[in-house]
Amino acid sequence: MLFRSRAWWLVSAxxxxxxxxxxxxxxxxxxxxxxxxxxxxxxxxxxxxGSGVSSFLRLDPLSRESAERVEELEARLRSQTVDYVLxxxxxxxxxSLRAQTGFLADxxxxxxxxxxxxxxxxxxxxxxxxxxxxxxxxxxxxAVIAENGLLVGxxxxxxxxxxxxxxxxxxxxxVAATTPEAxxxxxxxxxxxxxxxxxxxxxxxxxxxxxHVVVTAGTEEKVPANxxxxxxxxxxxxxxxxxxxxxxxxxxxLNDLNLVxxxxxxxAKEE
Amino acid sequence: xxSKIVFAVLVGICFGCxxxxxxxxxxxxxxxxxxxxxxxxxxxxxxNQYRHGLIVAGVSGLVADLFLPSDGxxxxxxxxxxxxxxxxxxxxxxxxxxxxxCFLGSVAVFVDRALLWILQRFPLLTGGMRTVEVHxxxxxxxxxxxxxxAIVFIAIxxxxxxxxxxxxxxxxxxxxPWK
Numbered sequence: 376m377l378f379r380s381r382a383w384w385l386v387s388a389x390x391x392x393x394x395x396x397x398x399x400x401x402x403x404x405x406x407x408x409x410x411x412x413x414x415x416x417x418x419x420x421x422x423x424x425g426s427g428v429s430s431f432l433r434l435d436p437l438s439r440e441s442a443e444r445v446e447e448l449e450a451r452l453r454s455q456t457v458d459y460v461l462x463x464x465x466x467x468x469x470x471s472l473r474a475q476t477g478f479l480a481d482x483x484x485x486x487x488x489x490x491x492x493x494x495x496x497x498x499x500x501x502x503x504x505x506x507x508x509x510x511x512x513x514x515x516x517x518a519v520i521a522e523n524g525l526l527v528g529x530x531x532x533x534x535x536x537x538x539x540x541x542x543x544x545x546x547x548x549x550v551a552a553t554t555p556e557a558x559x560x561x562x563x564x565x566x567x568x569x570x571x572x573x574x575x576x577x578x579x580x581x582x583x584x585x586x587h588v589v590v591t592a593g594t595e596e597k598v599p600a601n602x603x604x605x606x607x608x609x610x611x612x613x614x615x616x617x618x619x620x621x622x623x624x625x626x627x628x629l630n631d632l633n634l635v636x637x638x639x640x641x642x643a644k645e646e
Numbered sequence: 647x648x649s650k651i652v653f654a655v656l657v658g659i660c661f662g663c664x665x666x667x668x669x670x671x672x673x674x675x676x677x678x679x680x681x682x683x684x685x686x687x688x689x690x691x692x693x694n695q696y697r698h699g700l701i702v703a704g705v706s707g708l709v710a711d712l713f714l715p716s717d718g719x720x721x722x723x724x725x726x727x728x729x730x731x732x733x734x735x736x737x738x739x740x741x742x743x744x745x746x747x748c749f750l751g752s753v754a755v756f757v758d759r760a761l762l763w764i765l766q767r768f769p770l771l772t773g774g775m776r777t778v779e780v781h782x783x784x785x786x787x788x789x790x791x792x793x794x795x796a797i798v799f800i801a802i803x804x805x806x807x808x809x810x811x812x813x814x815x816x817x818x819x820x821x822x823p824w825k
Contacts (some may be wrong), residue, residue, distance in 0.1 A: 384736075387700055387729050394704075395722055410712050414663065418713045421667035429671035493670040495716045497780045502715040539715040539777075 411536045415492075419506055422492045426633050453603075453626050457523045460588050460603050463555035484599070486520075486636040487511050492537065496630070499568045501528075501542035503632060508536045511637075518591070518598040518638045525627035526550070526591055526602040527635055538637070542629050543572050543604060551592040552604055557581050564589065564604055564623060570630065572605060574621040581619075583610050589623055599638060654689070654698035655705050661685045662709025670714060670780070678782045682706035682720070684794040686728045687754045691735055691747050692798055703728040716779035719765060727757040747799055751791035759784055 397403045489505035496502075507513055519527045519540045528542040529550070541548050548566035552574060562577040574589055587607045593600025605623040612619035661682040669680055686706060690699030707721030714720070731754045739746055759781075766778060781787065 383697060384729060384733050387725075387732075391722065391725050391729065394725070398719070398722070406708075407712060410708060414659065414709060414712065417663055418667045421663050422671070425668035425671035428668065429673070432672065432676055493666045493714050495670065495714060495777055495779050497674075497778075500716075500777050500780075502777050504713060504715040537713075 408535065411534060415506060415536055418492050419490055422490065423633075425493075426491075426631075430631065449628070453523055453525060456588055456606065456626055457525070457603055460555055460590055460601060463588075485639045487513065487639055488634060488636050489519075489538075490634055491632050494632075496542075497568075499546050501545040501548075501566065501568070501570075501629065502531070503528075503540050503542065505538050505540055505635060505637070506536070507637060508533045508538050510535045512639050513538050513637050514597065516595070516597040518602060519635050520602060520638060521627040521632060521635055524602055525625075526598075526604045527627045527629065527632060529598065530637065540635070542566070543625055544568065544570050544629060548572075550598065550604065551594045552589050553592040554581070554583065554587055554589055555601070556587075561592070562618075570625070572623045572625055574607065574623050575618065577619045577621065579612065579614070579617065579619055583607060583612075583619065583621055585609065589621075597638070650695050650698060651701060654695070654701040657685070657689070658682075658702040658705025659709055661702065661706035663713070665706070665710045666713035674780065674782050675786075677780055678786045678790045680787075680790070681794075682710055683724055683727065683754060683758055684751070684791050686724055687731055687751050687791065688795055688798045690728055690732050691742065691750060691795065692802055696732065696735075699728050699732060700725060710779075714779050716777040718762060718777075718779050720779070723758050723761045723765075726761060727754045730754070730757050742799075744796060744799055747795040748792040751795045752788045755784065755788050755791050759787075 394403075487507055489507040489511075492504045492506050494503045505519075513530055513533055515530050515533060517530045519529065521527050526543060528540045528545070528548060530538050531541040532539045543550060543564055543566055545566040546568045548564070550564040551562075552564045553561040561581050562574050565573050565575050567573055574583075577583060585607055589604045589607060591598050591600055591602040591604060603626055605625040607621045608624045609622040610619060611621065665680050665682045669677055672679070683703070683706075686699050686703035689702045690696050693699065703724040704721055707724035710720045711718075731750050734753060735750055739750060762778065762781075
């Protein structure tokens with residue numbers, strides 16, 4: 376009856392305030408949990424439609440053929456880059472005669488596959504939501520990879536059934552990185568938004584040129600070493616500066632992520 | 647009454663799922679086709695169960711909150727925006743002309759953006775809000791809101807009896823079924 380009276384809006388206002396208080400107090404969590412459990416399957420299904428519509432809208436009919444060709448070439452480049460990184464890693468291992476923290480192919484990597492449900496990609500932010508959460512063994516800080524072991528980003532928050540992945544191009548993203556030649560930590564990959572990342576804090580002594588591959592350093596607890604991140608596009612180096620910077624072109628197709636894998640744990644193969 | 651509430655909840659779920667799982671994939675110019683706020687406002691302005699617009703807004707905002715990687719408190723923002731528009735529509739701007747509904751829709755967009763601005767300015771209020779959902783320009787969003795409201799307005803004018811002109815006595819005489 377109260378809702379039907381002329382003072383309904385007062386009731387609504389009080390209701391909204393109560394909702395805010397519940398949200399602040401964290402008492403809304405059960406509702407969220409139930410909501411996610413019930414609505415995850417339709418959200419998964421709809422995300423496929425969204426992904427399809429998105430890729431359709433991105434291409435006009437005239438450029439579709441050339442775009443397919445570019446995509447094919449990019450896939451080949453990614454594959455060859457991964458092979459290159461693998462070979463360099465093997466070379467390093469053979470040279471030093473010890474098992475370094477290795478490559479995906481040389482590791483017993485435990486991963487869990489996930490589908491991207493939704494995205495929030497703007498000039499500054501680049502975060503996607505995947506349909507796996509703490510129930511699947513996912514933890515904050517774990518590395519997320521696309522096909523061929525290309526680093527996509529890291530888990531930044533999660534619920535029981537879903538997780539948010541911050542892509543490497545997000546302005547808040549930081550990943551310890553190096554080059555296969557350097558071996559140890561030689562810099563940090565910082566996201567700059569709009570699909571761009573920079574390789575910063577690189578010592579001047581490290582030789583770095585265009586088209587060099589940048590990989591993860593392996594110093595972060597949950598991010599294995601030698602995951603390919605991107606190619607050096609441009610190097611900004613001044614002799615007077617202690618460090619040099621480089622613009623990185625991410626290898627993973629960050630604008631077109633559908634399926635990804637989360638690296639749960641990785642242990643080097645027994646020699 | 648209960649079935650109408652269930653209907654409003656289902657509509658809200660559909661709107662929220664559309665916004666989160668479909669629209670979030672689109673690039674910025676196309677991502678204007680959010681339906682949760684526009685649909686809630688249309689529900690509030692045109693439905694005879696206009697109070698259920700709040701339910702649609704709340705549920706669609708909640709679903710969008712659940713499945714978008716952003717933490718923009720969409721449920722609260724939508725609820726406040728729709729409640730504000732509802733008060734305006736019921737007590738201030740009672741005229742439901744095409745321009746009237748477009749204006750009320752624009753008010754909802756402004757209120758939503760104002761709340762978003764406040765949340766961004768005072769992140770401590772939301773426990774350190776970090777990621778805001780992607781928005782196209784506010785003018786594009788107002789345009790989309792007007793398009794949605796105009797379509798609903800025209801559809802209702804065309805297919806419902808609510809907007810049919812009052813018949814004159816002679817008209818009524820001519821339309822009596824036995825004649």
